[in-house]
Amino acid sequence: MRAVWRAARAAVRRRRLQTLVIALVTLTSSTALVFALGLLDAASAPFDKAFGAQRGPHMVAVLDPEKVTDERLARVGDHPGVEAMAGPFRQATVELPRDAMEFGLGTEITVVGRADPGGPVDRLDLWAGRWATRPGEIVLNRQSDWTADDLGKRIPVRPGGPALTVVGFAFDLSRTADAWVAPGQIGALRPTATQLLLRFPDASSESRLRTQLSDVTGTLPDGAITASRSYLALKHQVSSSARAYTPYLTAFGILGVAVAVLIVANVVSGAVISGFRQIGVLRALGFTPGQVVAVHLTMVSVPAVAGCALGTALGNLLAQPFFGAVFTGPDAGVLHDSVSVSGRVDAVTLLGLPAVCLLAALAPALRVHRMPAARAISAGSAPRAGRALRLQRRLAGSGLPRPVSLGVGLPFARPGRSALTLAAVVLGVTTVTFATGLATTMERFGTAGRDAFQVTVYASRYHDGREIQPRHPDPALHALLAGLPGATEVTARSAVDVRLVGSAHPVLLEGRRGDRLPLGDVLTGGRWMRGDHEVVAGSAFLRQNGVRIGDRITLEKGGRDLRVRVVGEFMGNNARVVVSAWPAVTALAPDEKPIAYHVRLRAGADPDAYARAARDADTGVTPAPRGPDTVTRTIVGSATALTLMLALVAALGVFHTVVLNTRDRRRDLGTLKSMGMTPAQVTLMTVMSMAVLGVLGSLLGIPLGVAGYEVVVPRMADAVDITLPAYMTDVWRAPALTALALAGVAIAVLGALVPARRAGRLTIAEVLRGE
Numbered sequence: 104m105r106a107v108w109r110a111a112r113a114a115v116r117r118r119r120l121q122t123l124v125i126a127l128v129t130l131t132s133s134t135a136l137v138f139a140l141g142l143l144d145a146a147s148a149p150f151d152k153a154f155g156a157q158r159g160p161h162m163v164a165v166l167d168p169e170k171v172t173d174e175r176l177a178r179v180g181d182h183p184g185v186e187a188m189a190g191p192f193r194q195a196t197v198e199l200p201r202d203a204m205e206f207g208l209g210t211e212i213t214v215v216g217r218a219d220p221g222g223p224v225d226r227l228d229l230w231a232g233r234w235a236t237r238p239g240e241i242v243l244n245r246q247s248d249w250t251a252d253d254l255g256k257r258i259p260v261r262p263g264g265p266a267l268t269v270v271g272f273a274f275d276l277s278r279t280a281d282a283w284v285a286p287g288q289i290g291a292l293r294p295t296a297t298q299l300l301l302r303f304p305d306a307s308s309e310s311r312l313r314t315q316l317s318d319v320t321g322t323l324p325d326g327a328i329t330a331s332r333s334y335l336a337l338k339h340q341v342s343s344s345a346r347a348y349t350p351y352l353t354a355f356g357i358l359g360v361a362v363a364v365l366i367v368a369n370v371v372s373g374a375v376i377s378g379f380r381q382i383g384v385l386r387a388l389g390f391t392p393g394q395v396v397a398v399h400l401t402m403v404s405v406p407a408v409a410g411c412a413l414g415t416a417l418g419n420l421l422a423q424p425f426f427g428a429v430f431t432g433p434d435a436g437v438l439h440d441s442v443s444v445s446g447r448v449d450a451v452t453l454l455g456l457p458a459v460c461l462l463a464a465l466a467p468a469l470r471v472h473r474m475p476a477a478r479a480i481s482a483g484s485a486p487r488a489g490r491a492l493r494l495q496r497r498l499a500g501s502g503l504p505r506p507v508s509l510g511v512g513l514p515f516a517r518p519g520r521s522a523l524t525l526a527a528v529v530l531g532v533t534t535v536t537f538a539t540g541l542a543t544t545m546e547r548f549g550t551a552g553r554d555a556f557q558v559t560v561y562a563s564r565y566h567d568g569r570e571i572q573p574r575h576p577d578p579a580l581h582a583l584l585a586g587l588p589g590a591t592e593v594t595a596r597s598a599v600d601v602r603l604v605g606s607a608h609p610v611l612l613e614g615r616r617g618d619r620l621p622l623g624d625v626l627t628g629g630r631w632m633r634g635d636h637e638v639v640a641g642s643a644f645l646r647q648n649g650v651r652i653g654d655r656i657t658l659e660k661g662g663r664d665l666r667v668r669v670v671g672e673f674m675g676n677n678a679r680v681v682v683s684a685w686p687a688v689t690a691l692a693p694d695e696k697p698i699a700y701h702v703r704l705r706a707g708a709d710p711d712a713y714a715r716a717a718r719d720a721d722t723g724v725t726p727a728p729r730g731p732d733t734v735t736r737t738i739v740g741s742a743t744a745l746t747l748m749l750a751l752v753a754a755l756g757v758f759h760t761v762v763l764n765t766r767d768r769r770r771d772l773g774t775l776k777s778m779g780m781t782p783a784q785v786t787l788m789t790v791m792s793m794a795v796l797g798v799l800g801s802l803l804g805i806p807l808g809v810a811g812y813e814v815v816v817p818r819m820a821d822a823v824d825i826t827l828p829a830y831m832t833d834v835w836r837a838p839a840l841t842a843l844a845l846a847g848v849a850i851a852v853l854g855a856l857v858p859a860r861r862a863g864r865l866t867i868a869e870v871l872r873g874e
Contacts (some may be wrong), residue, residue, distance in 0.1 A: 110398045122406045124759045130408030133452045133746045137418025141444040149340050159277040162299035163332040168297045171323050182319040189224035189300040192217050195292040197260050198239040207321050207392050211600035212281035216289025223279055224300045235285050241267035242283045244275050265291055272603050278375030306501035309335050330606050350818040362530045362752050368525035369756050377595030400464055407460035415452050419444045428452040506784040510791025523759045528800030528847050531753030535846040536808020542739045543834040552623025555606035556701035557710045559716050561725040577696050584700050587716050589708030592618035595697035597688050604657040613680040614688030622701055628669030629653055638667045639777055641675025643824035660691040676823040750850055757793050757854025765862040782863035789859035801844045
């Protein structure tokens with residue numbers, strides 16, 4: 104074994120270029136794999152892990168206490184179809200003053216009476232303070248962002264309700280309540296419903312959960328269940344941010360694996376074939392066939408393992424800030440701290456790519472390990488006579504310049520090597536085409552409606568933990584903002600927590616008043632509201648609530664209800680939001696005031712200057728110029744990075760192919776130079792040998808990239824429950840396809856240029872010395 108190691112170590116040092124190429128290919132490929140596969144693994148795992156740890160309920164059922172007693176509900180848990188049950192708990196909907204928003208609460212919250220945070224279902228994480236055990240105490244459902252001063256603060260309940268003292272903070276991923284009180288306190292909050300939390304043996308689908316809920320509650324009176332919600336809807340909402348990235352990262356992951364396998368196989372097999380002479384020398388020195396194979400496998404494994412180790416570390420380093428961008432926001436942000444590249448992704452990369460390298464090296468090594476020494480010494484010096492000569496003779500008579508005709512025929516001299524290189528170029532072009540279409544759609548998505556307003560002025564300001572209200576009342580503030588220099592249109596917006604009758608899903612009724620009701624929202628169906636009893640909903644709201652354009656729904660708040668008609672659908676992924684004109688808001692909440700004013704500026708006006716003017720005009724507002732679309736920037740940026748990595752890997756494969764071809768044809772190059780071919784002609788001939796593969800790669804890769812786009816982009820939209828308008832996906836026009844046709848040529852020329860120029864500088868003397 105010592106002799107094998109010494110021979111392999113010497114080969115690694117002697118073949119510095121091939122060693123470097125193998126290391127770079129495996130480094131780049133492993134980085135792309137960790138980056139892509141890491142998010143695929145993380146897209147659902149954090150939710151499942153946190154939900155399982157809390158024993159979250161598969162179904163939350165809300166019941167009418169006037170139709171069914173708690174004693175009868177308690178017997179539901181004895182049904183053989185129930186795995187576990189918690190409750191019944193009394194549930195109340197209470198209104199809070201606006202200053203309760205410092206706790207991250209809305210003006211209307213759901214409060215549940217519960218004796219403790221544990222139990223067989225929905226085990227809450229009480230991470231600060233203690234549980235509410237006495238009247239006048241409350242525990243808030245919040246994950247983080249608190250100080251010690253928050254405990255002990257009092258929250259008044261209106262109208263005329265008790266003031267409750269915050270004694271603890273708990274986190275409930277299942278969102279069964281916004282807050283909890285002791286069972287003895289819930290009566291003072293006038294509960295109107297009863298809550299049951301259920302776990303079932305089969306939670307694989309929405310239909311199975313609904314069927315099991317119907318089975319175990321079948322003996323209850325008709326109409327006892329007023330609303331229900333499955334955990335699958337919550338999981339869909341919480342992981343929607345990550346799911347938006349999953350389809351395109353799956354595509355990049357597949358492309359990354361395919362490119363890595365092809366390039367690694369090409370590089371490694373080429374390195375072994377070019378080392379046939381060394382195999383013959385080792386055989387002549389007395390190495391057994393097994394030792395010869397071991398030398399070559401070790402020679403390949405050393406740079407491959409080093410490249411994979413560095414690439415895996417780099418992939419983990421790059422993936423973490425990317426996960427930070429993906430798992431951010433009111434839904435996915437709760438999982439941010441538990442998301443990272445898993446050990447199995449690292450293990451697959453660290454073990455998988457070196458295994459590919461070994462398999463790629465094993466096949467050619469076994470071909471010749473029993474080859475006689477003399478034959479092995481001469482086997483790799485050049486292609487066998489007669490290969491591609493007929494094609495080259497035809498090209499020579501075509502009238503093309505001699506370097507071009509010779510170069511076009513060269514790939515056919517090594518058909519296996521050229522086929523692997525072509526496949527890598529095809530996948531590189533596929534990646535560039537797919538990424539170009541994705542970036543175009545995302546740019547259109549991110550810029551849609553951004554000219555509707557440039558500044559948002561929030562109708563309050565927080566200072567030292569206190570909320571400061573504007574000096575001007577609503578109508579005067581609206582007029583003040585419209586009269587500031589640069590303003591052309593002002594639209595007021597309110598946000599009221601309401602309930603959708605017949606559903607446990609929370610609803611946010613967004614009222615608008617002013618010059619531009621759409622506020623840049625892209626309508627994908629129907630029309631915008633015209634009457635006081637009409638609303639427009641986002642795609643996600645319609646899908647998750649089973650509502651269609653033309654349906655009538657009933658919204659309820661504080662004993663008031665309003666029946667409205669859905670007249671349009673806009674491109675929105677917030678499943679809570681329903682948009683209406685201002686009269687619909689005042690019908691449910693007569694005292695509601697705007698929370699923000701959206702200001703459109705004239706062309707050329709400075710948003711920062713307007714924000715300063717608004718702040719000076721009323722110190723109780725918070726102006727904020729509209730920021731960039733972070734989702735678009737994250738997707739476009741990550742797609743660009745992955746595309747560059749995969750294109751670089753493909754170019755490295757071309758680079759290595761040209762290096763091997765040049766070494767194989769040193770004698771031919773010397774002959775051509777002795778006949779008068781200039782260095783520039785040799786360079787052109789070598790580059791043309793790869794350019795023809797680039798042209799073929801473009802012809803094959805562009806249709807594959809378009810097909811990938813047509814598969815992936817609709818799934819990205821479906822993942823976040825939105826509908827894309829046609830103009831966002833109409834990206835394949837003649838100018839774009841013409842530019843993409845050059846992608847394969849660019850990859851091939853980029854990879855071939857450096858070794859081609861080196862081949863052009865070869866002198867006849869150097870060739871003769873090699874012979």
